[in-house]
Amino acid sequence: MEPxxxxxxxxxxxxxxxxxxxxxxxxxxxLLRDAVKSFFADSFRKxxxxxxxxxxxxxxxxxxxxxxxxxxxxxxxxxxxxxxxxAFKQAKPILESLSNRFxxxxxxxxxxxxxxxxxxxxxxxxxxxxxxxTLSPGxxxxxxxxGVAYLRIGKxxxxxxxxxxxxxxxxxxxxxxxxxxxxxxxxxxxxxxPYLEKAAKLLPKxxxxxxxxxxxxxxxxxxxxxxxxxxxxxxxSPYTQVAELCRKERTLIGAQNLRAVPGQLRMDAVMYCLSxxxxxxxxxxxxxxxxxxxxxxxxxxxxxxxxxxxxxxLSSLEGTFSGLQLVSFMYVGFQxxxxxxxxxxxxxxxxxxxxxxxxxx
Numbered sequence: 001m002e003p004x005x006x007x008x009x010x011x012x013x014x015x016x017x018x019x020x021x022x023x024x025x026x027x028x029x030x031l032l033r034d035a036v037k038s039f040f041a042d043s044f045r046k047x048x049x050x051x052x053x054x055x056x057x058x059x060x061x062x063x064x065x066x067x068x069x070x071x072x073x074x075x076x077x078x079x080x081x082x083x084x085x086x087a088f089k090q091a092k093p094i095l096e097s098l099s100n101r102f103x104x105x106x107x108x109x110x111x112x113x114x115x116x117x118x119x120x121x122x123x124x125x126x127x128x129x130x131x132x133x134t135l136s137p138g139x140x141x142x143x144x145x146x147g148v149a150y151l152r153i154g155k156x157x158x159x160x161x162x163x164x165x166x167x168x169x170x171x172x173x174x175x176x177x178x179x180x181x182x183x184x185x186x187x188x189x190x191x192x193x194p195y196l197e198k199a200a201k202l203l204p205k206x207x208x209x210x211x212x213x214x215x216x217x218x219x220x221x222x223x224x225x226x227x228x229x230x231x232x233x234x235x236x237s238p239y240t241q242v243a244e245l246c247r248k249e250r251t252l253i254g255a256q257n258l259r260a261v262p263g264q265l266r267m268d269a270v271m272y273c274l275s276x277x278x279x280x281x282x283x284x285x286x287x288x289x290x291x292x293x294x295x296x297x298x299x300x301x302x303x304x305x306x307x308x309x310x311x312x313x314l315s316s317l318e319g320t321f322s323g324l325q326l327v328s329f330m331y332v333g334f335q336x337x338x339x340x341x342x343x344x345x346x347x348x349x350x351x352x353x354x355x356x357x358x359x360x361x
Contacts (some may be wrong), residue, residue, distance in 0.1 A: 003065040004075065004101070006093030010036065010058045014087040036060055047074040072098060076107055083115055091115060099128065106136045110145065117149040125149045133165075140170035148179055159183060167195075174202035174209065182212045189219035200229070207233050207242040218249065227253045227306075247300065251344045254305040254323075268308075269347055272328030273354035279317070279329075280336065281358075290316045292333025295326045296343075303327055305345070 010032060015022045018035045025032045033055040040062055044051030048067035053060070064075070075094060082091035095112040102108060113128035126149050132142040147162035163180040166173060177199035185192025193216045199206075200213040214229035230246040230253075237243060280288040294316045303312065303323035310320040321329075327345055334341040335351055 002101075003063050004094075004097050005061070005063045006097050007059060007061040008089060008093060010055070010060055012089045013060070014085070014090060017082075017085060017087055017090070033060075043078055047078070072102055072105065072108075076105075076111070080111055083111060088115055088119060103131075104135055106132050106139060106142070109135070110139065110142045113142070113149070114145045117145065117152065120152075122149050122153045126153075138169055140166045140173055140176065143169065144173065144176045144179065147176075147183075151179070151183060156183060156186075172198075172202065174199045174206075178203065178206070178209045178212060181216070185212070185216045185219065189216050192216055193220060205236055207236055207240060207246075210236075211242050211246055214246065214249065218253065223253050223256065244300070248344065250304075251299075254345065265349055265353055266324075266347075269324060269328050269350040270353045270357070272325045273332050273347065273351050274357050275325075276329040276332035277354060277358045280333065287316070288333050289337065292330055292337065295330040295333070298326070299330065 040053045050065045052063045079091045079094040098108045109128045109132040113125045116125035129146040143166035147159045150159035166176040177195045181192040181195025196213040199209045203209040210233040214226045217226035233246045234243045305323040331347045
């Protein structure tokens with residue numbers, strides 16, 4: 001019976017798969033080789049058939065003879081388990097070998113195509129995903145993955161058609177809803193909104209789904225709802241890239257609210273700017289820089305400028321402050337130190353009014 005064989009360089013192995021400290025493995029090549037051999041030996045021990053794992057210097061060779069000619073499910077399961085752990089370099093040779101040996105296995109083409117798409121190998125990914133949907137036209141997840149791959153290379157028309165096919169087969173698939181809604185909302189926010197709203201309900205902890213829904217709400221001028229969605233998104237995990245994007249969107253919404261009545265000054269912001277000028281004049285340049293930079297750093301976690309409640313504190317300045325008060329202080333600080341700095345909010349009219357008051361004492 002023809003065996004499955006694949007190999008890879010030792011340094012390509014994902015150390016996170018091993019229950020040994022990474023620094024210890026890096027300093028002991030023999031221990032690393034033995035640990036990798038043991039990993040595959042344990043993996044294949046659970047499968048019917050005979051496996052041989054060899055380590056020659058930096059090369060790992062794996063050979064598996066299945067018990068039955070078409071017994072591939074366990075090997076596919078191993079590859080999928082590796083994919084879920086992010087071990088692409090270990091999963092790829094297995095899936096490549098399987099796709100060559102069993103060209104009509106839908107599961108192999110689907111998982112191999114998704115992995116290649118995530119690695120940026122889009123043309124090859126699309127080839128495998130097209131094979132998957134040709135072999136199984138009712139495979140909603142494969143149509144969704146195909147749509148994502150098309151989108152990643154800018155073929156939006158093909159992406160929409162593939163995602164609509166996935167949605168037709170599985171209307172409650174939250175990832176298809178998220179992907180299709182986001183794509184439709186680019187040119188037609190009202191059309192994309194129902195998909196994104198449903199995706200957000202089905203994936204209440206998915207930051208990407210909530211962020212897309214919030215953006216679409218903002219585009220259709222439902223800014224209060226958008227702000228609440230962005231706030232909830234940040235709370236899920238405050239230090240992700242998506243959370244940072246949500247904070248920026250909340251700042252933009254806050255700035256729009258400040259200018260809700262065109263031409264009118266926010267007198268509270270004027271007085272906050274005046275207070276900042278008085279403090280900076282009294283405390284000096286070093287204190288100004290310290291206070292301004294601390295507020296800027298705090299602002300990365302989000303400052304609610306629509307809530308007048310004093311709920312923020314600084315180590316560089318006594319007292320508690322509202323979000324708008326701190327943003328006003330930061331605006332004055334950067335205007336005095338580097339006027340070209342983009343603070344993300346326009347308080348130029350309030351700043352000039354405060355300067356006039358400050359000049360008059």
